Amino acid sequence: MTDTLAPALSAVPSIGVEQRRVLRTAIPGPRSEALQARKRAAVSAGVSTGLPVYIEKAAGGVLVDVDGNQLIDFGAGIAVTSVGNSAPQVVEAVQRQVADFTHTCFMVTPYEEYVQVCEELAELTPGTHEKRSALFNSGAEAVENAIKVARHATGRDAVVAFDHAYHGRTNLTMALTAKNMPYKDGFGPFAGEVYRAPMAYPYRWAGGADACADEAFAAFTAMVHAQVGEERTAAVILEPIQGEGGFVVPAPGFVAKVADWCREHGIVFIADEIQTGFCRTGDWFASDHEGVVPDLVTTAKGIAGGLPLAAVTGRAELMDSVHAGGLGGTYGGNPVACAAALGSIATMKEHDLAGRARAIEGLFRPRLEALADKHEQIGDIRGRGAMLAIELVTDRASKTPDAKLTAAINAACHREGLVTLTCGTFGNVFRFLPPLVADEALLTEGLDILEAAFAAHA
Known part of the structure; x- marks a missing residue:
């Protein structure tokens, strides 16, 4: 396993969004806050929102919100957009199918x-x-x-x-x-x-x-x-x-x-x-x-x-x-969803996204291990490929779950434009699910943000 992403895999194409983080407003910004107010008036309160920024465009490993902020995506829609948002072969297949029949x-x-x-x-x-x-x-x-x-x-x-x-x-x-x-x-x-x-x-x-x-x-x-x-x-x-x-x-x-x-x-x-x-x-x-x-x-x-x-x-x-x-x-x-699947599978095969997931682990795991060396609250690092997690505890001896710290670090990442997800029976696990096409610079910057959040809150 390598410590960096293979250069040949860093060129997986995306459409129309520069692959870098940009913060133009606070997170969430004013337009997202206005939309969140409309959401509260129209959408069931039972439908929650982890990060109330409203997305208008996305590609690769970046989400663009209605305020013009470009966020690094460590969630991939909960492991859905593994080939990235707006993957060219998916877009082309869907467009052809929609034109034929829906x-x-x-x-x-x-x-x-x-x-x-x-x-x-x-x-x-x-x-x-x-x-x-x-x-x-x-x-x-x-x-x-x-x-x-x-x-x-x-x-x-x-x-x-x-x-x-x-x-x-x-x-x-x-x-x-x-x-x-x-x-x-x-x-x-x-x-x-x-x-x-x-x-x-x-x-x-x-x-x-x-x-x-x-x-x-x-x-x-x-x-x-x-x-x-x-x-x-x-x-x-x-x-x-x-x-x-x-x-x-x-x-x-x-x-x-x-x-x-x-x-x-x-x-x-x-x-x-x-x-x-x-x-x-x-x-x-x-x-x-x-x-x-x-x-x-x-x-x-x-x-x-x-x-x-x-x-x-x-x-x-x-x-x-x-x-x-x-x-x-x-x-x-549905025929449109099937067309998307065929485009997605073709992307995975062409760009060896299974190999890329292993390379992502090679980038993430040493950084997470170094973070654990600094912070006793990281009790466990686990996962495989680009499905990795850290479990947070009050101390390693007791292994008492620390959901409060997990929430604080999650919120800090969000404020800096990094979309992170938590999970776990006890609400104390960070999970990392980046798009498999996200480039190395973007992933490294996201890990830098995570490290700063720990330094501030752990």
Whole structure:
């Protein structure tokens, strides 16, 4: 792994926005503040905004707001614009498709673009077995349909998820999601036959990181055996690296142990790769890192360069077990979103964005380690590729989560024009998800801003 980005990868094109930070006003500026007032009058208070600057243009790794400020983007729309905003091949594909037609509904009169996306998914997702896909609109919708497939194929009902998991905001996916506030509070009752097992979270595993994989796996299998029954379990769903729950990287070997155990008991193993997929972790999919081949894979976020598209891809015998008409939806696999996905995938292949994610890790990780040397409040550095995180604590001995400090540093970054995101069950994790096309100078400046925020607040 190199410490800097390869020069050949620094030339990934963007459209129309100079790739540098510019601050013309305070953040947020007056026009953004005026729009935020309109938002409060017209938009449900339940729809929150982490950084109330209103964007009018974006490209590569820069967001331009209505006040003319150019912000460095360390969030990529929560791992969505991995190929950058306004990626040329995405823009061109979308423009062509919009000019041809915008919608027919694939279940009424189909079109080639849907089939092409499914062919790409068959090639790119883990495993060489025969695969089928179905396309949807969002990650939560993909997860719901993966559960439907697993239940239909196995004739079983129970589903097992993990502590710190995040799988969506619909009723079933809220049941699968572990965190109450803000995702579940007051929205129950939730779908039944959902069970939760301990996650192999090395930093917080009571028995220590070295024992984490074996002990967490033993706890998982014991829970399923005692509380559910292997013969009643339709599926186990797991994020190969947890997203909203804190970028928890399972202890090495844990994911493979779970996948093998599922296969032994005829249980469908679902890898939720909605945040980890499409080059984000340095492989096309995070499951590839440990050679895990899931039965079903759910994808969304980075698949289509910012347009709403999601998929379930899996073993042909599972996906084909569902009766005709059992899967679908009016907008699922919309032709414009499919065109965007084809442009996005072509960009990832042409510019080796999986390799670029590894190079981004090579730039970020030494800087984060140096920051941790200066600040005891950084308890853990984790992640893979361009999906990295630091967990903040009051002190390393107690590992007490420090959400207050996390919020203060996040706000300081925002004021300086760096878009940062937090996450974690305890609200104390910084997550870094820059567009994979962001150039080295931009990323370095963003890390400088982060370092200054720590110096001021830690």
